[in-house]
Amino acid sequence: MRKLIDKFVFTICSLSTVLVLSILALIIIYIFANGVLAINLDFFTKLPKPVGEDGGGMVNAIVGSIIMVTLAALISIPISIGAAIYLSEFGKGFLATIVRFLVDVLAGVPSIVIGIFVYTIVVLPMKRFSAIAGALALAIIMIPTVVRATEEALRLVPQTLREAALALGAPYWRVVLEIVVLSARSSIISGVLLAIARIAGETAPLLFTALGNRFLVTVLDRPMASLPVQIYSYAVSPYDDWHRQAWAATFSLVIFILLINLSVRFFFRTKE
Amino acid sequence: MLVKNRNMENTSLESKEVKEVKEVKESKENKEEAKNLKVEVEAENLNFFYGEKQALYSINLKIPEKSVTAFIGPSGCGKSTFLRTLNRMNDIIVSARVEGKILLNNQNIYAPNVDVVDLRRRVGMVFQKSTPFPKSIFDNIVYGIKINKLANSRTELQQMVEQALKQAALWDEVKDRLNDSALALSGGQQQRLCIARTLAVMPEVILMDEPCSALDPIATEKIEELIVELREKYTVIIVTHNMQQASRVSDYTAFFLLGQLIEFDETEKIFTYPKEKKTEDYITGRFG
Ligand SMILES: Nc1ncnc2c1ncn2[C@@H]1O[C@H](COP(=O)(O)OP(=O)(O)OP(=O)(O)O)[C@@H](O)[C@H]1O
Numbered sequence A: 001m002r003k004l005i006d007k008f009v010f011t012i013c014s015l016s017t018v019l020v021l022s023i024l025a026l027i028i029i030y031i032f033a034n035g036v037l038a039i040n041l042d043f044f045t046k047l048p049k050p051v052g053e054d055g056g057g058m059v060n061a062i063v064g065s066i067i068m069v070t071l072a073a074l075i076s077i078p079i080s081i082g083a084a085i086y087l088s089e090f091g092k093g094f095l096a097t098i099v100r101f102l103v104d105v106l107a108g109v110p111s112i113v114i115g116i117f118v119y120t121i122v123v124l125p126m127k128r129f130s131a132i133a134g135a136l137a138l139a140i141i142m143i144p145t146v147v148r149a150t151e152e153a154l155r156l157v158p159q160t161l162r163e164a165a166l167a168l169g170a171p172y173w174r175v176v177l178e179i180v181v182l183s184a185r186s187s188i189i190s191g192v193l194l195a196i197a198r199i200a201g202e203t204a205p206l207l208f209t210a211l212g213n214r215f216l217v218t219v220l221d222r223p224m225a226s227l228p229v230q231i232y233s234y235a236v237s238p239y240d241d242w243h244r245q246a247w248a249a250t251f252s253l254v255i256f257i258l259l260i261n262l263s264v265r266f267f268f269r270t271k272e
Numbered sequence B: 001m002l003v004k005n006r007n008m009e010n011t012s013l014e015s016k017e018v019k020e021v022k023e024v025k026e027s028k029e030n031k032e033e034a035k036n037l038k039v040e041v042e043a044e045n046l047n048f049f050y051g052e053k054q055a056l057y058s059i060n061l062k063i064p065e066k067s068v069t070a071f072i073g074p075s076g077c078g079k080s081t082f083l084r085t086l087n088r089m090n091d092i093i094v095s096a097r098v099e100g101k102i103l104l105n106n107q108n109i110y111a112p113n114v115d116v117v118d119l120r121r122r123v124g125m126v127f128q129k130s131t132p133f134p135k136s137i138f139d140n141i142v143y144g145i146k147i148n149k150l151a152n153s154r155t156e157l158q159q160m161v162e163q164a165l166k167q168a169a170l171w172d173e174v175k176d177r178l179n180d181s182a183l184a185l186s187g188g189q190q191q192r193l194c195i196a197r198t199l200a201v202m203p204e205v206i207l208m209d210e211p212c213s214a215l216d217p218i219a220t221e222k223i224e225e226l227i228v229e230l231r232e233k234y235t236v237i238i239v240t241h242n243m244q245q246a247s248r249v250s251d252y253t254a255f256f257l258l259g260q261l262i263e264f265d266e267t268e269k270i271f272t273y274p275k276e277k278k279t280e281d282y283i284t285g286r287f288g
């Protein structure tokens, strides 16, 4: 009887694994098959053509995504790592509990809600959609992921390493900043990279913050295009060529995210 | 009823201890005259608590300078706890509480005006598991020197690194690869690097908590030789579970049991004519 249950559980688990893997494989194959056919050099270098004309590319969205993701990372990384250091190394009391609770809440907030939030506090007062609003929304989405990954990484640093540095006559804050963070650096970098990969594909929070733009802009207080938003608007359009370009954009976005994930894997492997 | 019993036990043990300490004091005083020894580290009526749980019971102890003292005793008897009160490393444990005094060169290190950071420079510490920083060999040693601003120039810094590595008998093995990661060293080399790092900040006392327990016999031998050499300049206190090691390297031995200091004396005496039955039982391996 016990053997039977054993077998049953094993079969269920194996089946689930196979199911998950095949769904993933299907998605990737589908995107690759469509994307490879759709992608060309124009896609990376040309601006969108006027409605109805074939050809053109999405350089505006690519540049826009790069700008907003970079900006979001620059805003959120210092805040998140700072908060994580506080939580892991200093925070003991009531304040730490509150911060930790807020981070948990933030992690659970749907990204569209964060978009609306930024819309209310940035877009409405500025009376304009803008890249900075988009970046801010992405930054907020990034914070809980980076805080949690960093806090986890810092907690894994052995206590004796802190004590060893203290025993050399180092003040605690220097031990934390110079030894603990250094020891945890590759896990922290991995966490940051994964968070970047995540926000690179966010669509909802950009819809009413950065909006989108058919032209290439690099100033931060104007509406700006991004790959996910452009994929969305092209995919729901009635034009075949726009569908093709949406596939190309999806393909490049997935490749970007895969590359980040693979490099993170590589990071960990070289560390151990 | 139980409580009463325990109290009685405590008082009887305490009085025994007081007697002991007197004896130790007397024999030490004789020695002090003979060898002109100065007391470096002294515990006065030290009690230690982890929250409600008492881990050390009124420890009294005088450790002379420029000597090696071994702490022995069964697991959980409070050796590490006591060692860590000597550089206030226990301060970072939230629930920890200390009563009594630790005197370092006649100064109470638990006095309110003491600079704990500087105290920890003066009382270095080496751990059971080696703790190299994820930096180069060179930078591992430089870290403490820079933090304490001990070097005035680049050349002086390099000299200090070289000297520390030589003192720790590691120089010849690493002089050609000072810029390699310290994590690439063997366990024994890492442990000597940690000792070198400690020596570089010019401490007065060096605490070692089972520094060899993760090492093979050859690496252990090297560290033991090193400890014996360190005695020339430093006061070394080492926790060990290895009776042979205690008798090989130490001048004095302290035997702990259940948070109490049972006996402290010259190592030779402890290992040949222990005064306490418990000490004898332990070193002859009858329990522990
Ligand atoms: N951080 C802590 N919090 C609470 N109790 C502790 C803590 N560290 C140690 N203890 C307790 O204090 C007592 C003494 O521990 P200590 O580590 O000093 O023993 P030890 O003699 O060094 O043992 P070992 O030989 O196993 O290292 C033990 O009962 C232990 O469980």
Ligand SMILES: [Mg+2]
Binding pocket: B079, B080, B081, B209, B239
């Ligand atoms: Mg111990």
